[in-house]
Amino acid sequence: xxxxxxxxxxxxxxxxxxxxxxxxxxxxxxxxxxxxxxxxxxxxxxxxxxxxxxxxxxxxxxxxxxxxxxxxxxxxxxxxxxxxxxxxxxxxxxxxxxxxxxxxxxxxxxxxxxxxxxxxxxxxxxxxxxxxxxxxxxxxxxxxxxxxxxxxxxxxxxxxxxxxxxxxxxxxxxxxxxxxxxxxxxxxxxxxxxxxxxxxxxxxxxxxxxxxxxxxxxxxxxxxxxxxxxxxxxxxxxxxxxxxxxxxxxxxxxxxxxxxxxxxxxxxxxxxxxxxxxxxxxxxxxxxxxxxxxxxxxxxxxxxxxxxxxxxxxxxxxxxxxxxxxxxxxxxxxxxxxxxxxxxxxxxxxxxxxxxxxxxxxxxxxxxxxxxxxxxxxxxxxxxxxxxxxxxxxxxxxxxxxxxxxxxxxxxxxxxxxxxxxxxxxxxxxxxxxxxxxxxxxxxxxxxxxxxxxxxxxxxxxxxxxxxxxxxxxxxxxxxxxxxxxxxxxxxxxxxxxxxxxxxxxxxxxxxxxxxxxxxxxxxxxxxxxxxxxxxxxxxxxxxxxxxxxxxxxxxxxxxxxxxxxxxxxxxxxxxxxxxxxxxxxxxxxxxxxxxxxxxxxxxxxxxxxxxxxxxxxxxxxxxxxxxxxxxxxxxxxxxxxxxxxxxxxxxxxxxxxxxxxxxxxxxxxxxxxxxxxxxxxxxxxxxxxxxxxxxxxxxxxxxxxxxxxxxxxxxxxxxxxxxxxxxxxxxxxxxxxxxxxxxxxxxxxxxxxxxxxxxxxxxxxxxxxxxxxxxxxxxxxxxxxxxxxxxxxxxxxxxxxxxxxxxxxxxxxxxxxxxxxxxxxxx
Amino acid sequence: xxxxxxxxxxxxxxxxxxxxxxxxxxxxxxxxxxxxxxxxxxxxxxxxxxxxxxxxxxxxxxxxxxxxxxxxxxxxxxxxxxxxxxxxxxxxxxxx
Numbered sequence: 001x002x003x004x005x006x007x008x009x010x011x012x013x014x015x016x017x018x019x020x021x022x023x024x025x026x027x028x029x030x031x032x033x034x035x036x037x038x039x040x041x042x043x044x045x046x047x048x049x050x051x052x053x054x055x056x057x058x059x060x061x062x063x064x065x066x067x068x069x070x071x072x073x074x075x076x077x078x079x080x081x082x083x084x085x086x087x088x089x090x091x092x093x094x095x096x097x098x099x100x101x102x103x104x105x106x107x108x109x110x111x112x113x114x115x116x117x118x119x120x121x122x123x124x125x126x127x128x129x130x131x132x133x134x135x136x137x138x139x140x141x142x143x144x145x146x147x148x149x150x151x152x153x154x155x156x157x158x159x160x161x162x163x164x165x166x167x168x169x170x171x172x173x174x175x176x177x178x179x180x181x182x183x184x185x186x187x188x189x190x191x192x193x194x195x196x197x198x199x200x201x202x203x204x205x206x207x208x209x210x211x212x213x214x215x216x217x218x219x220x221x222x223x224x225x226x227x228x229x230x231x232x233x234x235x236x237x238x239x240x241x242x243x244x245x246x247x248x249x250x251x252x253x254x255x256x257x258x259x260x261x262x263x264x265x266x267x268x269x270x271x272x273x274x275x276x277x278x279x280x281x282x283x284x285x286x287x288x289x290x291x292x293x294x295x296x297x298x299x300x301x302x303x304x305x306x307x308x309x310x311x312x313x314x315x316x317x318x319x320x321x322x323x324x325x326x327x328x329x330x331x332x333x334x335x336x337x338x339x340x341x342x343x344x345x346x347x348x349x350x351x352x353x354x355x356x357x358x359x360x361x362x363x364x365x366x367x368x369x370x371x372x373x374x375x376x377x378x379x380x381x382x383x384x385x386x387x388x389x390x391x392x393x394x395x396x397x398x399x400x401x402x403x404x405x406x407x408x409x410x411x412x413x414x415x416x417x418x419x420x421x422x423x424x425x426x427x428x429x430x431x432x433x434x435x436x437x438x439x440x441x442x443x444x445x446x447x448x449x450x451x452x453x454x455x456x457x458x459x460x461x462x463x464x465x466x467x468x469x470x471x472x473x474x475x476x477x478x479x480x481x482x483x484x485x486x487x488x489x490x491x492x493x494x495x496x497x498x499x500x501x502x503x504x505x506x507x508x509x510x511x512x513x514x515x516x517x518x519x520x521x522x523x524x525x526x527x528x529x530x531x532x533x534x535x536x537x538x539x540x541x542x543x544x545x546x547x548x549x550x551x552x553x554x555x556x557x558x559x560x561x562x563x564x565x566x567x568x569x570x571x572x573x574x575x576x577x578x579x580x581x582x583x584x585x586x587x588x589x590x591x592x593x594x595x596x597x598x599x600x601x602x603x604x605x606x607x608x609x610x611x612x613x614x615x616x617x618x619x620x621x622x623x624x625x626x627x628x629x630x631x632x633x634x635x636x637x638x639x640x641x642x643x644x645x646x647x648x649x650x651x652x653x654x655x656x657x658x659x660x661x662x663x664x665x666x667x668x669x670x671x672x673x674x675x676x677x678x679x680x681x682x683x684x685x686x687x688x689x690x691x692x693x694x695x696x697x698x699x700x701x702x703x704x705x706x707x708x709x710x711x712x713x714x715x716x717x718x719x720x721x722x723x724x725x726x727x728x729x730x731x732x733x734x735x736x737x738x739x740x741x742x743x744x745x746x747x748x749x750x751x752x753x754x755x756x757x758x759x760x761x762x763x764x765x766x767x768x769x770x771x772x773x774x775x776x777x778x779x780x781x782x783x784x785x786x787x788x789x790x791x792x793x794x795x796x797x798x799x800x801x802x803x804x805x806x807x808x809x810x811x812x813x814x815x816x817x818x819x820x821x822x823x824x825x826x827x828x
Numbered sequence: 829x830x831x832x833x834x835x836x837x838x839x840x841x842x843x844x845x846x847x848x849x850x851x852x853x854x855x856x857x858x859x860x861x862x863x864x865x866x867x868x869x870x871x872x873x874x875x876x877x878x879x880x881x882x883x884x885x886x887x888x889x890x891x892x893x894x895x896x897x898x899x900x901x902x903x904x905x906x907x908x909x910x911x912x913x914x915x916x917x918x919x920x921x922x923x924x
Contacts, residue, residue, distance in 0.1 A: 004875050012873070022879075023865070026891045030843040030861065033888070047865055054869035 012055040023048050062381070066388035073389060080361060081393070084354055088397025090712065091350025092437045093404030098343040099433045100409050111244060113183025114285070115326025117149070118248065119295065121282040122323070125315035133282045134275045135259065137313060140306050141282070141320070142175075147290055147298030152178045152283040153259060154249070155271075157513045158682045159231050161216060161255075168682040169212065171230075172253040173262045179207060179241060181285065182248070188213075189224030189239025197238070197258045204261045206235040210243035212254040230257070231265045231680070248283055248325055269515030275312040276648060277512065283325055292322045341775055342478070342709055347441065349474035349713045352467045353720040354445040358390070359464065360727040387447060394442035398434055405434075464724060465760040472764025473771065475717035476801050478710035480772035481779070483793035485703040488786040489696065499548070499628035500578035501688035503539070505663045506547050507655040507674055509681045518647035527677045528655060535673055537660045542576040543645050543653040544569050548630035549691035564601055564641040565631055568649040573642070574625055576658050584612050584623030587644045594644060595619035598627045601639035619643060633695060663687045714804055721757070722808035728753055729816040736816055737823075746817050753816060754809070761805070765798060772797075829910065830857070831867055832895065832903040835877060841890035842868065868893060876902050 012019060027044050052058075074081045109115035121141075123130040133141075135153065142151035153175045158168035172178075176194035184191060187210060197205050206228070208217070217223055227234045235257070247253065259280070263269045271279070286295050299320045306314040372382060507528075511521045525543060532538050545568040571587040573579075574596075587594055595616060602611035602624050614621045625642075632638050645653065659666050667685045674683045729736070736749055776788035834840065834848050842864060849859045871877045876899030884890045895903075 005873060008873055008875060022881075022891060023869075025889070026842055027861070027865065029841070029884075029888050029890050030846075033843045033884075033886070047861055050862065051865040051869045054866050054873060 009055065009057075013057050013060070016057075020048065020052065023051055062384070063388070066385050067392065069385065070389040070392050074392065077361075080357065081396075084357060084393050085397050085400050087350045087354050087357075087716070088394065088441060089400035089404045091347045092398060092401035092434070092441055093408060094709070095343045095347050095437050096401055096405035096430065096434050097408035098339050100405060100430050102339070103427070103429055103433075109326050110248065111246065112248070112326070113181075116324070117286045117288065118324065118326040119284055119286055119292065119322040120248070120325040121284065121299075121320045123278070123315070123318060124321045125318045127315065129321075130278050131281070132278045133280050134278050134313075135271050135280050136273060136275055137306060138280055138282050140309075140313075141299060141302050142284075144302040144305060145299055147287055147295045149285040149287045150177055150181055151175070152181055152248075152285075153280045154178060154247075154283070155259065155262070155280045156249070156253065157262075157266075158510065158684065159255075159265060160682060161212070162229050168684075169254040170252060171206075171255040171257060172247070173259040173265075174256050176258045176260075178247075179245070179256060182245070184241055184245045186239040187242045188221065189237065191239055191241065192256060192258055194258075198260045204233070204235045204264055205238040205258065206230060207238050207256045208240050209245075209252075209254045209256075210240055211252075213240045230255075233265055235261075235265075249281065263515070266513060266515040268517070269513075275310065279512070282320075284322075286322075292324070295322050296320060341771075342481075342706065345474045345477055345771070346709055346713060347437070349471055349716045351441055351445040352470040352474070353716045354441075356464075356467050356471070356720045356724055358445060359467065360723055383447075387442070390442045390445065390447070391438075394438045394445075397441070398438040401437075402434055465756070468721065468724065468757055468760040469764035469767065471713075471717040471720045472761050472801070472805075473767040475710070475713040476765050476768025476797065477771045477775070478706060478713045479797040479801055480769065480794055481775050482703065482706040482710040483797045484772075484776045484786065484788065484790055485706055485779070487790055487793050489700060489703055491786055497628070497633065498579065498626050499630055500658075501548065501692050503659050503661075503663055504548070504577075504688040505657045505659065505666060505670060506550075506686045506688065507657060507670060508547065508684045508686070509655075509674065509678075510684070511681065512651040514681050516651050518650050521651040521653075524678060524681075525650070525653070525655070528674055531673050531677055532655075532657060532670065535666075535669055537666060538670075539658045539660055540572060540576045541658070542570040542573040542656050543650070544573055544656055545645075545649050545653050546631060547654045547686070548577070548656065549688055549695055550631065550686075564639045567640060567642045568645050568653065569642050570645055573656070576656055577628065577630070579628045580626045582624045582626060584621070586623060587642075591644050592646065593619055594622040596623040596625055596642040597621055598625055598640035600627045601641055604639055616641075663689060714801065717801075718804050718808035721805055722812060724757070725753065725809050726812040728756070729812050733816075740817070749817060750813055753813060757809075765801070769794060769798075829903065829906040830859075831864070831871065832876060832899055832906070835893055835895045836900070836903060839880075839882075839892040839894040841882075841884060841892050843890070844884075845893070871899070874902070875899075 024044070027047060031044070112118070121133070123133065132155075133153070138151065138153045142148070142153075155173045156170055157173060159171050160168050174192070176192040176197050179191040180193075186207075189207075191207055192205065196202060208223070213219060213223060217228075220226075223237050224239050226237050228237055229235070241256065257265065260272065262271045271277070284295075286292075290298075296319065299322075303314055303318045303320060307316065307318065369382060373379075509524070509528075511524060516524060529541055532541060546565055567573075569587075571589060571591075574581060574586055582599060584596075587596065597605075597611060597616075602621075605611070605616065606614060611621050611624055625640075628640060629638055630640075657666075657670060664687050667687065671683050671685050675681070732753070736753070739749055739752075772794070773789055780788050830849060831845060834845055834852075840848065842861075845868075846859050846861070846864055849857055868877075868879075871893070872879060875896060877893045877895050879891050879893050881889060882892045
């Protein structure tokens, strides 16, 4: 098309009414001039339409017509329209909400400069892995590579600020480049500077977080240059970081101190020279254009060079795994799949429901459609008309859905501990997603009925079958999954855990961070034990390196997909935690080279054999205890391995205290008693009962959400099925009337009505079971050892579903049986 | 092509175009209004003619179509094409 032609086309569009009048006048003149003998002038209207079509705006006319007609139809049945919009708002709204959360969690980068080039390293070796590093190893990697533009290390610790000993604040010891490398701009003063602050004779400096500056120092604008005390040592305040700075770990820090000053804050610490401790997280910025695997390969020579320095410096065949660090959370494939599957199921249920609704309406509009077909409307034109109505409905629904999603996201965010930078917002991606969902939804619920409406009646039963089946499947899936989750939670709250937690507390003095050596740590523990033994209500104590119900773990891989937690414990541990001895004996005092395993460990390693006397990792098994998954409650793939408390681990242990009364009320007394031993040490205390509740919170919240979705899908399916039966009955009212009049038994009549639903319902149930089984399999980690194919869950879900479906169907069927044959025949 | 050729002799209104075709072809070609007016609209759209209101010889208000330079060029191309095809057909008819 030439540009001139386009201009003329637009000209035709803009001056349509005038040009149309021209055509009309012109044709009128033409007709008048015709003489008797000539053929008659055709229909002027038809002629005008044909001529107008040449202008090429026919589709526009049709569209305007469709939209006008569509909105008239939607206005004419407000109940239908409102129901449809509500269904869409919920179905699409949930999907948008889920996407928004995913968007801000994983797709949106952290507010730091060039987030995509940031990586975090993990130590990997044939016998284990570690997410953190020894400082000298990190320093070695930082200087012996060609693939990293810069390296950052950080370590989170609690310190006492000024003279306030009772409350400690979390700070990060970081490599001096950390703040500036992430693009932080000082709110006041300056940030850390490696060249200046790492020099051995430089004055020790600290950068305060905005929150600490405000809460402790009254937002004093003259704070840079002031000297404050950290763990009693003088530090000069270099500056204040902006409030918007959140760093890479997502955990809060109140101040940043150069990591080279850690021994200054914790006298006696050998962090900077010790290869055996791994407390430092290793972040880096990749050189431009490098892939993750190129960076990993580029660091292999450094790892082997480090190994040359000594056995402690690196493991044999150690390498570093790199993963992107510029997002708050990297994509957790399983989580995304589950969340996506759930919301998609709701969307499908909503669409199938809406399609049923529209299909049913299609029956009542059958006459209109038949008339339009017979006066010459093409099928294409009719489908277009019906689709336009669907798209209009979908657009209205999307607007409502956006509202629903904003409310849902806000609810979810306030109900969880989301980082503050996560705010619900409608960015381009969310909007695009919403429109994509609308398009998908309108095709799903609009196209099928539209195609059906113009098809002969006989071909429709199958579509109805598909709709019934998909609604049943969706409702059934969500019900089964929620039943499985409920049973799993019941199991964990009611079944024996294998250990006790109700009367227990943990005391964590973090001796290692305070620079305690093994001997000093042993002295400290003995003193603490003596002191606590004098506190009324304290019943028993034990040391343990893996705090029960906590997150700090040491694992070893023992087989395919199976891991063991490696605990270093006192001989009193099993008694304190109430873990029963099954075979052999408990550790003796100061024993070495002995090990105790859980029954599951023995079963995994030596199935059917006697584990006593076997050797594993240079230790001889002397005893077998009951399963006590103190960290990952009842995860079937995890087992426990216990070693006696030894020197490198005694600084890292926590004290487990069993008390007589309510553990929460004892916290203050115990912490006070512990602090009186060594005021340098900052103690954090935890009540196991609270930690247990926290562990259960995630599956509990998930259960609530899945139940809500399940109830929603169930309600949708009930409404949809009931509606379909109503329409079948009204369609076949005459037939039912005649049958009743001829003496058919009610059972046969019901059978006749319901026969067409039987197969799709059975198929839907079966499909729902399959999908639910798949989802539960993925969820297995959250199931606390319950089989994902737990038969009771499946049967009860199926029963509940059938019951609700039967109730939904009962009403219309009863009405069908009461049809008066005469009035049914007279109708129409 | 035929309409363009007719318009080459001078601006005409719709009825006159139909009449002229009718006369020239001695009743062989009957151009119906049903094809004439869509054709005229296409010619307007392509810019081969311009329409303006005038008064006919019988004193009626009618719309005259006047060929544009673009229309003349289009006519020439179409005529040339037609001649070529026509000649080819005649050649086939004569020899085969």
